[in-house]
Amino acid sequence: MPIHIYWGEDDFAMSKAIANLRDEVLDANWISFNYTTFPPEHPNAAIDALNQAMTPPFGTGGRLVCLMNASIIQQSDEMVLSELQRTLPVIPENSHLLITNSSKPDERLKSTKLFKKFAQIREFPLVSPWKTDLLIESVNKAANSLGLKLTSKCAEFLVEAVGNDTRLLYNELEKLQLYVQDSKKPVDVDTAAQLVTNGTRSSLELAGAIRMGNTPQALSLVADLLNASEPSLRIVATLIGQFRTWLWIKIMMETGERSSQAIASAAEVRNHYRIKYLLNEVQFLSVQQLVSCLPILLELEVNLKQGTAQVLILQTKVIELCQICKKR
Template identity: 30%
Template sequence: MPTYLLIGEDTYSIQQKLTVFKSKLDSTWLAFNLHIYALEALAEAIATARTPPLADTKRVVVVENCQFNQFGEQQLEILQMLPSLPISTTLIFTGKSIDQRLKVAKHLLKYAKLHEFEIIAPWRTDLIEAAIAHRAKQQKLALTQPVVSYLASAIGNDLARMDSELTKLRVYANGQPLSFTEVKRLVSSTTHSSLQLAESMRKGDVALTMQLLHELRSTAEIPLVILST
């Protein structure tokens, strides 16, 4: 009865993790052995999790967007079934946060493995560079440190775009080294000003913050992009 808690604001990485779980199912019988429920259908989700898989050795049940602070005695009673779930079922709960002091959290953590997915702060360029270097290595893409630093500035903490741009570079490189000029031509810098804005706000530099905000608005930068950075 493998049970997992996928918790955090980084929904892209959570979806990637879910894809890994889904990939272990027989694609022919996916519609019968992959089940995604809202929190309101918790009882149905647990009932499904207790059912053996159909024509496969595994079943995956996902309960999405859980707000654990809203779990009451009724939900806690339903979760008493966790120890009796078959080994063939992988049960997954996703949510943005979980207070481990809650009664329901303590119960879940007796049986579930907690995986946390937090968004990298936009001013932590060291962590962004580390993420780029790690993902580039996974794609067998050799990048120099100046290139990694440029990509961190150009892409920011957007992991979805990071993966997309690195895939593009890998295809273009075709196993050959890429120059800084080539990378700069292929990957445009669209978050540099937003990163500067975040840094100026962190430092409390009001004048620079207002200047950068004016520049971003004058270039028709989408407000949600600014906020996400």
């Protein structure tokens, strides 16, 4: 199928898929003639891309036309829709049109309904940091693609270390691949611990300081994490995951649930033996306190994504969180 729509927030996984599609479609000797990208700021990008897709490729191999971060799957005028209706059914098999966007195609649009008839649609979701099972599955899948074998403990360690950052995951796996070279033995956690920096553990320490309402310690940990070049969005992802887990555990505890397996299932905690420690951590916090923390964390994430100065906004929001948790 010569028409592709890639959407989702995992931009690194998407970029790898685009590279694979490029290698599959194009002849390396004719790339400069047959590979065209249209950025979102390009005037009449959709119309020009469709016209380009109808142009037969030069030389050998196929043609690949990319509409990057295109709004065509979120909104389209009558002129664009008319051009889509005329062009999509007749794009040559050796000419590929790729449309990318971080957001899901709007199902209400006529253009989206048309794309569903002619396009291959792939999602590249960013796995939530608290969905440990899915993250472990992603780690093992990425390791297999690089010819690496990991022990189960090593996979869990990598999830703890990199969270849902796909780019960082591949960087760390490539480092391990280079280190073990052609060894047939699975990479164990001791080997990984020597090479992989675990920033999540420090972020969990930050979550613990906030939980105790210890503002000076929390601000010190924020400074240490930033000085260690820990990405601010990774810090926030870890905090959101931890506070979400605490909230679920507190809710289950207050509803009278005593089964650690049931609580672990609701809170998506892989090891139910951790539940007794987590119950101890939240015993002095109320459900309302934990609920009040989540909007602040989500606001922090939005501010960071919008380019707000990370040091100031992290410090401000951490102080707010500590004040909420300090009230007993």
